[in-house]
Amino acid sequence: MKNQNLRNSLHHVKIHLLLLYCICSIAITSSMPFHQKTVFYMPSSAHTSNLNDDEWPMFRRYLNHTATTITTPIAGTESFWTQITNSLVRSSPAITCDRLYVGSWDGNIYCYNATTGANIWFYPTNNVVSSSPAISGNFMYVGSTNNYTYCIDALTGLLNWSYTTGDAIWSSPAVTSGRVYIGSENHKIYCLNATTGDYIWSNITGGSITSSPAVDGGQVYVGSYDKYM
Numbered sequence: 242m243k244n245q246n247l248r249n250s251l252h253h254v255k256i257h258l259l260l261l262y263c264i265c266s267i268a269i270t271s272s273m274p275f276h277q278k279t280v281f282y283m284p285s286s287a288h289t290s291n292l293n294d295d296e297w298p299m300f301r302r303y304l305n306h307t308a309t310t311i312t313t314p315i316a317g318t319e320s321f322w323t324q325i326t327n328s329l330v331r332s333s334p335a336i337t338c339d340r341l342y343v344g345s346w347d348g349n350i351y352c353y354n355a356t357t358g359a360n361i362w363f364y365p366t367n368n369v370v371s372s373s374p375a376i377s378g379n380f381m382y383v384g385s386t387n388n389y390t391y392c393i394d395a396l397t398g399l400l401n402w403s404y405t406t407g408d409a410i411w412s413s414p415a416v417t418s419g420r421v422y423i424g425s426e427n428h429k430i431y432c433l434n435a436t437t438g439d440y441i442w443s444n445i446t447g448g449s450i451t452s453s454p455a456v457d458g459g460q461v462y463v464g465s466y467d468k469y470m
Contacts, residue, residue: 326347342376342395350370351363361398362398366391369386371411380392380401383414389405390423411451419435422461423454424451426451430446430454446467450466
């Protein structure tokens with residue numbers, strides 16, 4: 242009787258299988274936070290540029306997307322400064338060396354002073370930027386729905402290189418060991434040379450990739466609209 246009841250219960254359960262695309266590479270990110278127009282920065286009691294303390298150089302901070310930090314807890318809830326852009330902000334900010342980098346649906350990538358909120362530079366892509374910037378060395382990497390991945394000088398805002406995938410990019414890049422990993426709506430995840438922007442490889446899935454790659458143990462992990470990871 243118990244076995245019959247169990248079978249009847251299982252009959253009404255829809256099972257979704259979650260498989261993994263585990264893409265091996267030689268070398269070892271896009272979230273969709275709530276809609277907003279204003280960028281907020283809440284300073285800790287001792288801001289530093291040390292990655293082990295307050296730096297947040299990419300989507301979910303680390304290549305494996307653990308998003309953990311040992312920064313000093315924030316006392317109070319009042320915003321320290323605000324900056325308004327010309328449209329929604331769904332890009333997650335990256336913070337390093339007292340600079341904050343973020344994209345906006347107004348098509349621009351912005352760089353602010355993380356302490357004062359002063360605008361340092363902006364770079365126009367002429368289409369929605371929902372991708373979250375990643376900082377590696379002196380360069381900032383980000384995607385745009387104008388089909389391009391950009392490498393921009395983090396200090397000056399000048400373009401270093403751009404690479405087109407031929408379709409919109411909502412994914413946030415992961416940068417490590419001289420390589421950039423990023424997804425595209427053309428169903429592919431790309432590996433690019435971080436210095437030159439040259440194509441190294443791509444892997445095609447069965448659907449758009451707006452997920453942001455996570456990198457761990459020499460492998461790249463990403464989700465796709467084809468229901469697979």
